[in-house]
Amino acid sequence: xxxxxxxxxxxxxxxxxxxxxxxxxxxxxxxxxxxxxxxxxxxxxxxxxxxxxxxxxxxxxxxxxxxxxxxxxxxxxxxxxxxxxxxxxxxxxxxxxxxxxxxxxxxxxxxxxxxxxxxxxxxxxxxxxxxxxxxxxxxxxxxxxxxxxxxxxxxxxxxxxxxxxxxx
Numbered sequence: 271x272x273x274x275x276x277x278x279x280x281x282x283x284x285x286x287x288x289x290x291x292x293x294x295x296x297x298x299x300x301x302x303x304x305x306x307x308x309x310x311x312x313x314x315x316x317x318x319x320x321x322x323x324x325x326x327x328x329x330x331x332x333x334x335x336x337x338x339x340x341x342x343x344x345x346x347x348x349x350x351x352x353x354x355x356x357x358x359x360x361x362x363x364x365x366x367x368x369x370x371x372x373x374x375x376x377x378x379x380x381x382x383x384x385x386x387x388x389x390x391x392x393x394x395x396x397x398x399x400x401x402x403x404x405x406x407x408x409x410x411x412x413x414x415x416x417x418x419x420x421x422x423x424x425x426x427x428x429x430x431x432x433x434x435x436x437x438x
Contacts, residue, residue: 289313290410294394294402298387299323300380304362309336312343315406317373318387320380323365325373331360346413348372404428 297314304326311317329336345353352371365377378386
């Protein structure tokens with residue numbers, strides 16, 4: 271509960287809460303995804319790129335640092351060595367390198383990008399919503415959780431919460 275004397279939540283807190291609680295989000299990247307353009311795709315659940323997509327954590331090249339939890343998300347997605355490479359060099363990578371390092375899930379022809387994103391969305395939507403939401407929320411909560419016992423306990427709680435679920 272917030273009182274009127276509490277400072278308002280920061281923009282980042284609103285964004286983080288939205289991302290954790292939202293239905294699955296799919297980014298379809300069909301061009302440059304540079305700086306904040308890349309940052310905003312990192313919390314998405316699935317990222318699909320066209321062959322025309324290019325990516326860069328360009329912040330260092332313009333004298334600023336990454337923001338909005340991008341250093342956490344990027345390292346979780348592509349691993350520490352790749353995250354440091356992208357952050358410290360500010361280099362631009364093509365879609366094929368992005369898929370090799372795990373930054374995007376798939377690369378398709380530009381004219382197939384939206385069809386592919388909709389196909390993935392349909393696959394997700396065909397699953398029981400409660401299970402999809404619990405799975406997504408646990409991944410977001412556990413992304414930085416280091417207490418494996420706590421992680422297992424929460425996974426067990428969610429597993430038994432949905433039993434027997436609509437899929438059974």
